[in-house]
Amino acid sequence: MMEIFSHLIDGFGIAFQPFNLGMMVLGCLLGLFIGAMPGLGSVNGVAILLPITFFVPPTAAIIFLAAIYYGSMYGGAISSIMLGIPGASTAVATTFDGRPMALQGKADFALVAAAVASFVGGTISIILFTLFAPPLADFALRFGPQETFALMVLAFATFVGLGGDDIPKTIFMILLGLVLSTVGLDTISGRPRLIFFDLQGFYKGISFIVLAIGIYGIGEMLWTLETSRGKVEIISHRFTWQRLKAALGEVKTAWKTMSFSSLLGYFVGVLPAAGATPAALMAYGLTKSFSDTPEKFGKGEISGVAAPEAANNAASTGSMLPMMTLGIPGSPTTAILLGGMVIWGLTPGPLLFLQQSEFVWGLTASLYAANFVTLILNLALIPLFVWVLRMPFMILAPLIFVLCFVGSYAPDTRMFDPWLVLLFGFVGYVMRKLDYPLAPLVLAIVLGPLAEDSFRQTMIADLGDWTVFFTRPLSGIIMAFAVLLFAAPLLKGVRRRKAAADKT
């Protein structure tokens, strides 16, 4: 234990060297903006800015990239709250309550909640990272396809309660999301599936980003235009010290949610293949299930913003652990960080801690600091974000449409995606009008491929024996949790309906 502390103190010495500190602040700021841009998330940010690091020493380079990673995790919440478009898949759950809060004129409260929750999530997870790196890495290795599938079942179970009241419509949307996630070349068999009208673009599949930008960016905007007749006035308060204090006071009430979500996020993040998106969804779902007032969720509940934000930041730190200790990326972004390490001439893997301790501890210490820096930056920038909301809606709406276009084009630089966005936007608008719940669709398309691949890998590896999901100790435990969660809201629903029936 003492050894860890002395290492950490050395690490702070490295992180606070002026050059490294400068790189960190720059990275946080860039990350914040990249994350806030719909369509661009930490993956794009880290990949795009990788070349800058060719010219600096490895420690400064990883500090810079980790700061971008961190900053964009915070930034994702900004577009979820302000525009209602999730900036990245990790921030989907943040829209559920963040957007309603913004529409009620509490955008600044939501932003403060997101920033503070992210800070708590980041800090708790980095402490866990410092203390328990090696044993957790071994634990992560025990996750095979069986466990991954069980985890996906658990993730689905946690958002059973997320849909609307209309059961067939909710089921339909989940199924639709799962089917759309199979479009394109199949990993397992290598065969093309559902290539509609033989259009080449479908070989790549339908990415989450495209669907989310279409549904939330275009569809939701059309809905807002319709209901407001083009005269939206989003009430927004001047962001003052009093507002900040009031906001912090409200955030404080969600401390249990934040700490629980941070722990959950960290553990899910550590597992290979899972990453921050399922973590954020599970945190939201569980917080809602265990809440005394689940009916408030989706209508602007502050815990609904705090839970996913704490979890996704915790998970992003968590996914650095297998990257550093095993050389396994826990998320697409860490995969690029790994690539960066190769470029800088380091070999990621079990020996990194021994051979490159300056690098490892410099990074660890910089994560503590980066957390703090992003928190401050975020709070400082809230007035700017709130100002954006005061723009006349007939300027804001087309601006969002342009951002949807550019944001959907940028990740893969192909025109096919903006066209799909427009299509999904229109269909999403019609569905929204007819009360089809959209969140299950988006969630299903994110988790679908992971669930399908891990299920089929298990079926191949265990020769079609599906009982392994329950008999393997780890996956068995996760499955048991999932079954409980599936049952809980159903029972609650039955009870509530009974109560309602008794009244009438």
Next chain:
Amino acid sequence: MRRAELIFAALLALFSIYLMYMSQLPPLQIGWVPRKGPGSGALPFWLSLGMLICAIWIFLRGWRGVTPQGRSTEPFMDSYTVWMVAVTVSSIFMMLLATYYVGAYVAMFLFMLFYVGVFGKIPWPTTIAVSLAVPIAIFFLFESGMKILLPKGATEPLFIPLYKMFVY
């Protein structure tokens, strides 16, 4: 609203059938493949079947008036909404189409000009300022900052000196 609910449910049912048809086209298999587990068409096929069942269920509920949409006699879209949606969707459509010819920057400039100025009835000085600011900001953010090149179409040659100045 009731008519829209029923028509849309019927369309979804048709779409589900289409998906089922697509998922069983050879070489996709919907059954169990020895040593390979479920075939690559299995998941989409059986889930689409589920979608079909749900769509029929939605239709019946709408028909029997269980859902609020099924009972509603309001029109699905009033004339303002039809106009607003038509203008918005077609102007985005035109922007995407124009990108192939005049590039993303000119296309978004024209789109902003139309949407803010003509459709939004914002005063022209503001409209022009905003319409110019958007492409310029996007150029600096994407091309100069992040090295993501947007399509330029015929305007490509105009950008060559800009690349020299800002991109590298």
Next chain:
Amino acid sequence: MTFSRRSAFGVGTAGALALVATAVTPAAAEWKPVKPVEFVVMAGQGGGADKLARFIQSIIEKNKFADVPFIPINKGGGSGADALRYLKDNAGNDHVIMATLNSYYTTPLRNPGIGVNINEFTPIARLAEDTFVLWVNANSDIKTVEDYIKVVKEKGTGWKMGGTGTGQEDSLVTAMLEKAYGLKMTYVPFKGGGDVAVNLVGQHVDSTVNNPSEAIGFFEAGKVRPLASLTREPITELKDVPTFKSLGQDLVYRMQRSVVAPGGIKPEVADYYKSIFEKVFASTEWKDYCKKNALQCAWLSGDDLKKYFDEEEAKHAALLKEMGEIK
């Protein structure tokens, strides 16, 4: 159709140009990019091919080999189908090049629907060939290929071989192994080579045929054990690991790491890119990288490369046919 016209006109001029180019220094045919070059990667962000492309980009930028930036663009969708199609649609575009791997052959063969014929593209240079090695978990009792064959024969389909998607390199290598030794094992496909390596370390699969670059970290930490390599010569970085060839089975499989340009570009454009990659190939960074990741770095360009592509494509067609993946 500009292509046929140009080629009719080109036969004479191109011949003459080639003569000039060989007689005088390459500086005679000057062409330089006027805008950033799109460096298309046939794989998603973070994969092996992506890491390599970004590494090459870092060499070019660090040493200022080019006046313009080379911007990596990932088009990994559909096992590279997206990238191949993009290259086809950009015929004649002087500012696009692509880093390839073996899905360069297999994806068009398996998906005639994408309408890509790789013979239309312009080969620029082959920088390296990645190798394949048979790995088992270090905790297993298997120490040699002989042990391996014995155990796999005993376990039959209960033996799990992990690899990348069906129809990709790992599954081809597995099919070769099965055929050579008369084995029948269960092949479990994963998304990428990194996942495969992790599943071997976590003992969720029993063996893999990872590239050394994907498994070398675990090897150095003593978590995985190489049994034999599918190369002609032993790999120097993996000491005492025999080749299958030395064990009496002619099993050789390589993954090419090359660069191609779209069809219909002028010869001087191709020459420009060739000169850039010549510099990359000669750099010390590249040599170190080859050594560290057990790549076999051998330069190939021009007609030799074209011939190599033709041979490899035919080889892959035969392999896929044998596996029953194509007709």
